[in-house]
Structures are given as structure tokens and as C-alpha cells.
Amino acid sequence: MTTDTPMAPLGAAAGWMDDRVGLAHWTKKSLNKIFPDHWSFMIGEVALYSFIVVIITGIYLTFFFNPSLHHSIYHGPYKPLDGQSVSDAYASVVNISLYVRGGLVMRQMHHWSADIFIGAIVVHMCRIYFTGAFRRPRELNWVIGVLLLFLALINGYIGYSLPDDLISGTGVRIMFSVFLAIPVVGSYLAFFFFGGNFPGTTYDYRFYIIHVFLLPAIIVGLLVAHLALLWHQKHTQFPGRGATERNVVGTPVWPGFAFKTTGLLLMIFGITALLGGLAQINPIWLYGPYIPYKVTYLVQPDWYMAWLDGALRLMPRWEVNMPGHMIPTVFFPAVLMPGVAVPFLMSWPWLEAKFTKDNRRSHHLLDRPRDAPVRTAIGVGVLTFFSVLFLASATDELANFFVISLNVVLPVLRYTLVILPFITSFVAFRICKELAQVPKAGKRKRASIIERTPSGGYALRDSEVRPGDEPDEEEPVPVPAVSLNAMADGRPSGASLPAT
């Protein structure tokens, strides 16, 4: 660094730092690191940035929340609760919502971003799955990702339970029943986890520390591992535009990617703030406190737990009775199904490699979904299965909305759950096969122009390429280094390619 540029102070600071830790090589490599430009590669960033919003807003909420289930008679400023027995937890959330300035925006942002966080994980996972990005050498990161999804689900459920309001309290009661349904040790686990029979006065303290410390710590740890692995292994990429198994084509971290991704973080924060201010979520002051014998209709979990709620509704009333013991019906949808689904998801990279006999050492170039019709078909089938379960958690609302009898909706959804995945799966398979026949499918058509030739004949030619129609056909080059001096002098920037 020379000292006669406007960037001199920065250079001096960097020099001071490098004298002590010597990270110039690492920093240079990081600034030059290439991120592929395809939009779908940023879905994981949406999840990451939503998580950052969750953490920031969540920390603020902890300054006001009181996880005590001790009940008192409310005589606060909110009149509809006057004279009601409420827990400290519930009263503190009412206070955050109605009487802490800016508190409701923070609380609603926390809830919205949690919902979006998990949605983004699911979409991100679909992207990874349908493009085959989980294949060797990235199986580990797939497993970490599935774990992250699972932990985020649990932490969301526990967070939703904290305010001890009418709806979430009912959800906790169902959680207790799910613990009970575990064979052999169920009632012991339930009593140990809840500190006795439901409801007791213990569980909110435990939920709280699990929600704000234990699970976030594990999630952050896994997230660091997820990102470190991604950074180290480098991105996958779609074929085309000079992309090969041996390189990565795209935008370097500095400056393009850094600006774009920071802007994305801020925009995600901004959208969450808009939702947090304009769309009401979980208005617990309208729901009232949880009292064990009180309940409301339309009692639902947040969307990411709806598949389990739907499974509970669709499950036929099978109970396994043995002399002196039983396996309750709740076991099958709420313990067995996730107990099978999560390991199945985790082991998918190995299952697929086994069945396709794919033993290539590296898969840095991605498949398009149509290139792997069987994988795509299976993925669509599984997604359909979970979507039907998701719908099933609103059987009552569907019946009400479409004015059909509840007694019709339930059996219809039961059959749909079993049959529809096969149909969508087959349709997806056929579409993949058809698309594979048409190399240019999905690309915008170019107009044909008919011209009269000077000799009087007619000639056909394609119209000019419109911007954005065709990928840039330029040969990609290594990230250049540019002299800051040249920039300071206002000269056109000269660029030299790096030695590496």
C-alpha cells in the first residue's frame, strides 16, 4: 500500500493488523472468492439472514419476557384481561406487545422472521435436492442441513409455546401427549421433561432456556460448520458459460457479491419489518391466557408444524394393545413418522448413490431437475405427501371455507394423502422426460425476421438477441486486481490479472 492515496488510513490499519496476524493471503483469497450468480444459490442466504433477524429481535424480547407460570390476577392497563388469572409469562408478553414502545414491532418481526426462516430452509433444501447438490463430496453438509431444519422446527415450536396463551398452551398439551405416546419410556420422559404431570409450573423455564440458549447455540454451531464446509468445498454451479468441474464461475466477493448480499440482508430485514408493523401475527392479547380447561376452535400450530398436526388428524384410530401395555395412536403420526422421515432425509445422498451406482468422486456441476427424472419424481412425491399433511391441518377451515361437511373432508384427504403423491410423481417424471427431448425448452423464443433479398427472394433470419435472453458468452477470466492509485487519479482503471 502506498501512502499517497485516499485509502491510506485504511491501508495503515490493515498493515497494523497484518503485522500481528498475517492474514493478507487469506484475505486476498476471500475477497477473490467466486460466488455463482444463479438466483437460486441465494435461497440459503435468505434463511441465514432471516435467522440473523430472529436473533437480533429475539435478544430484545428477552429483556422483557418472564418465563414464569406463576398465576396472578391481572389488574393491568389492558381492560379485557382485568380480573383474569394470568401467568407471569403471559402478562409479560401482553406488556411487551401493548405497553413497550416498539415492542410489538420487535415481537412480530421475531415471529414473522421465524416463519420465513424455516420456509427459506425448506425452499433451500428443495433447491439442493432437485439439482443434486447433495452428492459427493457434499453429503456431510446435507446432513447438517437436515439437522438444522429439524432443530429450527423444534425451536420454533418451543418459542411459539413460551407466551402461555390459549392457543400455544393447547399446543404444549399436545406435545405432552406426544411424549406420552413414546413406547416404554414415554410417561417417564414426559414427567422428566415437564417436571411432573402437565401443566405444572416448571416447563416454561425449561422451554425458555432451551429456546434462547441451548438450541440456538447448537444451531449456530451447526450453521458455522455448514458455512465453513461450503466455503472450503466451494460452490456447485450449473453447467454453461465456461463452468466446468474444475472451476467456479461467477462474481467475486469484493465488490459485487459483498454489496449484493449485504443489500439482500437489509432488504430481508426491511420486508420483515414491514410485515412486523403492518400484518398482525399471534395477537395473544386477543387469545387470552392458557387455562387447562379452556380452548378455542381454530387451534393450530405455526405453519412448519402443520404437517404433524395434519398427520394427527388424518391418522386412523389404531391403537396397539398388549397385555398391560399399549402403543397409543399418537405414536404413529407424531413419533414414528418424523422418526422415519428425518433419518430417511439424512441418508438420501447415500441411498441415491447406491441405487444409481454413482461412484464419481466429485459432483461440482449440477443437474437440472429434468436431467434426473427419477430423483425429481421422488422429490415431487415426497413434497406432495407433506403438502397434503400441511393442508390436512386445516380440515375444519377447509370445510368451513368450501362449505363441505367435515365428515367428507377428512376421508377425502386420507385417500389424497395415499394416492396423490404417486400421481404427481408420475406427472413430474413424464414432464422431465418430455423436457429432456427439447433442448431449448424454457428459453425465450426469438422472433424470425423475413427479409426480401435484393435479388427478389425471401430470406429468414433470427432477430437480434435481446438483453438477458442469452447468457453472457464472454470467456470468464480470473478476478483482476486494480491499482487504487489509478482510481484516485481518475484515470480509467487498469486491471492486471493476479498471479494466482
Added chain:
Amino acid sequence: MGDDPASATHPASPTELLSPDDPRLAPATHHPRRVAGIVAVFFVLSFAATVALATVYSLGGQTQIEGGLLGVALGALGAGMTTWGKYLVPKGPFVEPRDYEDRHDLPSKPEDREAVVGAFGRGASIFARRKLLGLLSLSGAAVGAVFVFPLRSLGPQPKGAMFHTAWKPGTRLVTAGGRPIQVQDIDIGGIVTVFPEGGENDPDIQQTAQTQLIRVAADPLATRQGPTSWSPSGYLAFSKVCTHAGCPVSLYEAETEQLLCPCHQSLFDVLQGAYPIFGPAPRPLPQLPIYADADGYLRARSDFLEPIGPGFWERGASDGSPYS
């Protein structure tokens, strides 16, 4: 600085110098000045929203305005930065070799793997002491198990807690407000949640002993669960805890005399003895045997004759259950 001879084989040779007017160094837009203007507008908008937000907050705050302004402040700043990064910097495409330190593939070089094995081999004597290793594993596992002990302190054993409730022979049925109920108090087609007298304010008793008291027209009435003597003057009492997942079964359709659970829509036929006729609930809601005393007060004959609520492993076990 990590010179890699292999990158020389890359299409764009590192010795080549990019000319300043190389298209790959040009910004992605053809109108940089106009885009810079848009970016400036975004930044000014963001700043204005921030100032407005601070003002609104200081004046007492309003959720919708706060959220809206915060959204604009953050969103416009982000949109400006992204526009800048997308349109005003060299558009590329750029490429880097997929190299991992000194190699082109993730697996380490064979000699490095060898070296690791060699380094580990320094401790070969350790693996020779089989018995000592066995002892180490044993003690290690034992110490690990010690850390499981405190889990036992997290809660009491369930023991009989799942098998009985606070209902006792002769306990009066009272409302949530603590008022005992006489036979004339509830109309036919009426329903009220009742508790054992004295327990109506204890959340744990509320949870396990909550009972739906329903008055139907049929009298006398025997259900599949209980004889006519359990339903004085058409009063039927059923546990309010769903046998499916434990929600309070609180929807009563008086015309069809059916109870519906709000959580998963199990339907119970009251006149049959709350037998499940639709949905996922596997068992009827246990019926509480009740009678009317000389003054007309409704009282429990006993506790429920079977465990209330959702199923669990020990349910129906001959040991631990007072109802074996």
C-alpha cells in the same frame, strides 16, 4: 503466495493483462450515471425514513408507522446497495480454479495421509496395552453415565399420577366459579364444565379432573359406559380431556348430541357414552359416575373408572393402577 502451476493451464492465462476497456471490467449497465442516481435516491429515501422513524418513536410510537418506516429504511438501503453491486461494478464473468490449497481435488495427497498415519503411529504403544485401554473405556463410560444421573432429578416418576384424578366418592360437582350444581340448574341441551369441589382453581386439578356435564332429554338413560344410575335427571358427565391428544373436548352440538374436539376433530356420541364415531380418537371419553343427593346437588360416585386422556405405554397395566 500460493503459486499454482496448474492455473497456467486455465483458459485465461495469468500473465495476460486485461485492457482497461475489456467488456468484462465494464459495469453491467449501459447507463451508469442513471443507475447511480437511482442508488442515490434509495439512500436518501432510507435516510429520510430513518429520521422519520426516530421522530415517530420519540413522539410515542405507533406500530404500523414504526414497522413501515423501519421497512423502508432498511429495504431502501439494501435495494441501493444491491443495485450498486449488481450494476455498477465490473460485470465479469470471473472464474477461479476449484483448487484446494495445493491440489485440484478435496482428498489430501497420499503422502499427507501417510504422514498422518505416521504421526498417529507414534502412539502405537498405547494400542498395544489392550487391557489398559479396556479399563479406560470402562471408566470413561462410567463417568459419562454419571452425567445421566441428574436427568432423573428433572421430574417425579409418573407412578399412579396418570391413573387417578381428584374426583372422590361424594365430591360435589362445581362450576369454574366454584358453585355447586343442583339438578334444576342446567337446561336440557345445556353443557357446563365442572370440577371436583375445592379443586376448581388448581391448574393441575383443572387439567386432569375437568369434566363436561351435559343435560340431555333422555331420562332415564344408560350408556355403553354406565347404567341409568350414573345419569340422574338426564345429566351425563364425561372427562373433558380428549383420548386422542389431550385437548379439552369442548364443542357440543346440542341438536345431534355430539361432542367435537377442536384440535383434531374427533367426534363423540354423547348418548352412546361418548363413544368416538369419527376422527382419530381411539377410545370413548371416560364417563364420571354421578348421582344427585337429597338436596339435589350432583356428586361423584367415584373417580373415573379408567385413566383419562391420551394413551400411554403403561395404560391398563395391572400394576400401579388402582383399577386393576
Added chain:
Amino acid sequence: MTRLRLLPPLALLAFSASVGLTFFASSSQAQASATARSTLTPVTSATAPTTSTPAPTTSTTPSTLSLAPYSLEDGQALFAASCASCHGADATGSSRAPNLVGLGPATIDFWVSSGRMPLSKPSVEPEPKPSPFSPPEQLDIVKYVSSLGPGGPGIPDVNVAKGNLGDGFSLFVTNCAGCHAVGGVGDALSNGLSAPSLFFATPTQVAEAIETGPASMPRFSSFQFSPAQLNDIVAYVVKGIQHPRDKGGDGLGHIGPITEGLVALFLGLGSMLGILYWIGDRA
């Protein structure tokens, strides 16, 4: 360009002023939240009344609306024209419609004033709709039908202003939210039945429904709700449900997590994915 040079210092000034204002003005906020907490009176849970619902010590007969000003003759004429074809000229019912004698003014008024009766077609399920009769005409009919035989509750005279919201909220959740949902939106019951939304019910209709248990709804006796408690519930329906305190923004239909999830996924995540589509390459 020179004017732009003034922008940074001006902006800095505006920003510091607003930040200063923020911290100055927010000192009162801390006090407000502190008082909100201290108003909780701790009590031992064993003795705490879960709902402050005092035993009704006063008369259990609610005050009712007097039908004296209304016309028996007009009522008879309207009944003959619009109701008698199904319920019979003497209102004792037929194979198509139930007996109305002895049900009392509250029942008749509920069905007529909510527009559920008369049915537009005999086969359809009764649904609330604008009544073809003016309010005085409705009460004429009520007076006529009630005159045919004694019995049944009178039209309850409710006073929303006097209701206690705390008691009303608590009683509503205990007794009504199971079917109508805590937001009052209503939902499907079994066998094609449904609990209606409470958004458009009048205070009198709410009280009448509680007392008479129309259709599938259970009937609540005067033992269960004193006149004051009835009034509390009606007040909560009007103030808490028909005019909910949506401090957080749009209420999203007060349906709860279903609409919230859809908004989070389609509006929130959807717009974010749209932004990605703008930022990134699409090829």
C-alpha cells in the same frame, strides 16, 4: 454538485437531533412498563379465583324488552303472509317446520331479526341475511307468536356500555370459543353444521342465542350466566370481537396461524425470492 456537498452535514444534524429526541422522550416509557408490571397482584394460586365470576346473588330473571308498543294485528298479518305456510296458521308447526308456540319472544326474535327466518326456500339451511321486515315489524311478529302461548324467555335487554370486559372475555373463552373460536370467526362443526361468525350479530341476538340455544348451539341457563354475566359476554363480543384491538396491523381475518403461515410463505418469503430473482442470473 456544490449543493450536494451540504447534504452530509445537514443529514448528520437531522440524525443526531432525532436520536437525541428519541432518548429524551423515551425515559417516560420505562416508567410505563414498570407500572404495567406492578399492577399484577400476586396471590397464592390455590385460593385465586380463576375467573372472577361471583355467584349471582340477585334475581336470576333478566330484564327484558317490553313488547307493549307493538301491534298484535300487524304481527298476525305478517305471520299469516310470511310464516304460516310452513309453521301453520296457529304456529303449531307442520311436517316441514317446528312448533313455535311457547318458545318465547327471545327465540322468535333471534330467528326473525337475524334474517334466518323466513327461509328463502324451504330446503335451504337457515343463514343470517338482511331481514325482509323492518325492526318494528319483526317485533310485531314476535308479539303475535308469543301471544299464542306462554313460556320461554323474553327478549333480553342488554347494555353493552355496562358490561365488564374482563369477565366477558373469560366467560366467552370458557363457553363460546370452543365453537366460535376466540376471534369469533366461527368454523365448521361435524356433519355439515357450522358455528357462525359473530362479526355481524347484534348484541340482542348474541344474548338471545345464549339463552335459547338455536339450532346446534347448547342452551345456557340463568344458573350458568347471571344477567350481569350475560351482559359481560355480549359486551366482549361487541368490543373485543367485533372491534378487536388490532394493534399489530391487519388482523388477517383473525383466523390465526393458517393465514399467518400463508402470509409468511407467500408474501414474506415470496417477495424475498422475487428479490433473489432480480439480483441473480436466471439462465
